[in-house]
Amino acid sequence: MAKPTLPLTLARGTGIPLAVQLAQQVRRLIRTGATGPGDRLPSNRALSADLGVARAVVEQAYDQLIAEGWLTTRRGAGTYVADLGVVPTTTTGRGRVGPAPGAHASGLVRLDTGSPWVDRRHEAGWRRAWREVSVARMPRGYPDPAGIPELRAELAGYVARTRGLSCRPDELIITGGTTHGLAMLLDGLGDGTIAVEDPGYLAAVATAEQNGWPVVDVPVDRDGIDVAALRIAPPGIRAIYVTPAHQHPLGMTMSAGRRIGLLAEARRRHAMVVEDDYDSEFRYDVAPVPALASLDRDRVIYLGTSSKAVHPGLRIGWLVGPADLIASMAERRAARHDHPTWPVQSAFLAMLREGHVDKLVRSARRVYAERSRVVVAALAAFGEIGAAPAGMYLTLRVPGPVADAVRNDCRQAGFDVPSLAELSRTSLITGLVIGFGGVTDEELSRALVVMTDSLSGWLDQSDRTPVP
Ligand SMILES: Cc1ncc(COP(=O)(O)O)c(C=O)c1O
Secondary structure, three states: OOOOOOOOOOOOOOOOOHHHHHHHHHHHHHHOOOOOOOOEEOOHHHHHHHHOOOHHHHHHHHHHHHHHOOEEEEOOOEEEEOOOOOOOOOOOOOOOOOOOOOOOOOOOEEOOOOOOOOOHHHHHHHHHHHHHHHHOOOOOOOOOOOOOHHHHHHHHHHHHHHHOOOOOHHHEEEEOOHHHHHHHHHHHHOOOEEEEEEOOOHHHHHHHHHOOOOEEEEEEEOOEEOHHHHHOOOOOEEEEEEOOOOOOOOOOOOOHHHHHHHHHHHHHHOOEEEEEOOOOOOEOOOOOOOOHHHHOOOOEEEEEEOOOOOOHHHOOEEEEOOHHHHHHHHHHHHHHOOOOOHHHHHHHHHHHHOOHHHHHHHHHHHHHHHHHHHHHHHHHHHOEEOOOOEOOEEEEEOOHHHHHHHHHHHHHOOEEOOEOHHHOOOOOOOOEEEEOOOOOHHHHHHHHHHHHHHHHHHOOHHHHOOOO
């Protein structure tokens, strides 16, 4: 293919780095169709000589555009415009690329915080577990209301091994997931007020309110829940709901000092701490920080879930707490026959025993680490990225009007990108949440192309300083 001569001009002394200008102009050329899929770009050497800039400038711009999905490289053969699979716009407007192929007629491809990676490679282990259930002997009558004993024992071993939380099987009850565990706990405690991080997990807020527990919003800072703010909250708080391993949705890990402070404040108030440990398996750099519950087994109720490691449709979780509390929960549950179904518990037990869950976690962790690198490379220039190297989503802090405009552009292109403001009740944190678990690599790179295109249009250079 003939080497295109690109109409590029860089302006010095504007305060905008040359590499950023170059990347912006190449993006615009691609967006407007001036250069198309498969077109070869000039080599670093040729373009830097043409423009009279250092080779590092071209290299930096090309690297950025490769990370964002606009360009691809073929080893030893140069840099090419990628096939974005979208129709270029012919005007210079914002974010008007065509619909993402992954979007179905009924809705948008949602880049949410909660959907995990599901891959065909997992099917063999999944099928084996269900085959095992299909030939297992049925229990006599209703199963144990606290959960299948073998599953409770297996999970007691799992939380000790993976979360540093040692417990006996009679200190663990099988739930239908995190919110089910929370509902059971609040039901057992009777009445009171619950403090929840803000921004925080809105399903926990809804669960509390539906169970008649008023919610007190407590702000978070870089160390996790703001204990000083909690200290001056009104009396009557009997439960404090936190996400210490990976704050939802801002992503930080609760610091050691904050953990100690939170437990002291909970003791002072005679309140329970509810630890939602939803995605701690997915820390990519170091082993996860041990569960908060390992510091105070009497005060902290621990909620684990299979929703991230296996699938949210399984509806299996576990609650760890003092044995007498577990026994009374089981008793209340027996009266209502309100336990996860026996086949689902049995299948999950088979998955744990066979090492299928460990395998899923290991492979998903690798996928998330790689996807998070791609997201950071594409978006870091546009705002402050939430820091923790963990989980299946990242946040990008940008001003509220920019977040709204980008979401709108994404929606038109077939992607639903949640906003931080949506996840906040009283705090004024603004930005975007980029979930990268429940999408394909292709959908993610298309969404990033739309996002970076839109962000480049809506954010001028002066807006790109990190949001405090
Ligand atoms: C903060 C948080 N906790 C827990 C969960 C899992 O909830 P469940 O176990 O009810 O599926 C999610 C899922 O998105 C979550 O984001």
